[in-house]
Amino acid sequence: MIEAEGLTKRYGERLAVDSLTFTIRPGQVTGFLGPNGAGKSTTMRMILGLDTPSAGVVTIDGKPFTAMDNPMREVGALLDAKAIHGGRSAYQHLWCLAQLGGIPKRRVDEVLELVGLTGVARKRSKGFSLGMGQRLGIASALLGDPKVLMFDEPVNGLDPEGILWIRNLMKSLAAQGRTVFVSSHLMSEMENTADHLLVIGRGRLIADCPVHEFIRKNSELAVRVRTAEPTRLAELVTAEGGRVTTDGDGTLLVTGMGTDRIGDLAFDHQVRLHELAALRASLEEAFMEMTRDSVEFQAAVPAGAVAPEVAR
């Protein structure tokens, strides 16, 4: 369990993290979502004592990280796949860290096996790809068999197989009752992995809720209907409580009512339908909508450009 209370980090004038209060519970994967520069990494660094908060406190199972007897046996983290001396092999890197926690050599072999780096364990890590670096970082997080795990953007640089592997890994870790806290700037990634979501933008907490609730709240159902009698159907739907918008060429966009209900209505009143399709706003759209005002580095849209329609 990770508990933050009023956690704040200020760099000069800029508030990188602004008074975050949250609790991350064991037994589930908690996603930490926000655009680039929202303060995700800084928050994780403060949890690990790498950065000192300007205000507020954060504890892990009731203690600050730096006060733990054997910190790496309780918390494992992958913050940065490049936190490696390129002159050392994967094996030597892990052995240096293992010794800090009094962890035996055979555990190094175990975690190397676990992340699939056994074959290159004796090679200097300088030549590692980003994906291999991520795997090595995950190996070091798992070294101490910790109860709390944190991963900052773990799927960066991984191939689809590697992404699937990480998702499964995080789910199994949570299923074993561990606390798993994983950050991403991609909503689609969280949709597939996380049980609970913390969403931040510009250092502030925007949402703290289960993923399914986030989806329900933020992705309103819309139904596209094409019919020979748009005006009549629109009246019928509106009378039953649906909201209708028309786009001129006879296509209706209905919200607040599902496909079943619309189909039944049309059938009951003998309105011929040409198309009846459920459109779900993707979570990605919901997330972008939600954080639009809090994106740190906003790209200007060139004049005349049309924002692409993101419909699935």
Add this chain to the structure above:
Amino acid sequence: MTTLNLTGTLPAATGRSGLTNALRSEWTKIRSVRSTLWSIGAMAAVAVGLNALINWLTIDRRWAQMVPGERSSVLANPLDNILASPMTVAQFAVAVIGVMAISAEYSTGMVRSTLQAQPRRMTILGAKILVIVGLMLVVGEALSFAAYATGKAVIAPHVPVHLSDPGALRAVIGAGLYIPVLALFSLAAGAILRHTAAAITAVLGIMLVVSNLTQLLPDSWGHHINAYMPMNAGSLVFQQHVAPKQLLTPWQGLGVFAAETAILVVVAAFLMRRRDA
């Protein structure tokens, strides 16, 4: 997906992880990076090998051609040739090893991995200091005695040298002690600046430029500043005979260098505690 053996065979955690674990880790770190071994190797080759060659060419083979003044100057201070000059050269490698012991952690990002495993920074710094000072003490004394023994053998036909000569034993032991103090001085500079090139430039700049420039300062206070510059004071310990105008004795000189190094270490510790990693 294969079954994940996540827990493995790790025994339950007991006790507090502290300096002993950190010492083991730092010892592995320093041995597992090639640059350390290369630097020590290069230092040994230059200090012992090249210097023996130079002494053979410039003293042993030229003895017959030397004018009496040259001969008497070699006879008066033989250790300048067989000990002080190799140490003067070896100190560059020592400065690099000391700086890199900590600056490489910052430049590679390894420091974040280290502090995630052991967030108590003074434990990490303490372990680094003990490992570097211990290693450099052994290397320094070995090098000093090796340079002395080789040099002595090379010039023996013309210039007899013995450890029992005045100042000789002190100079040889002192040279070995100067090495770990310099390594620690450099490590502290590396911890303060956290940047390899900047820290090496700073240490060598003090050693080669600033120390020499202070000679130009006038009057008694200029003389004092020059005498108390870190490497000026420290290097007195490996000179066989200290010039009468020197303000410090050889051991006082090493003491001054060690005290200045200690101050630098305190600054480094303070900053390491305070700064974000």
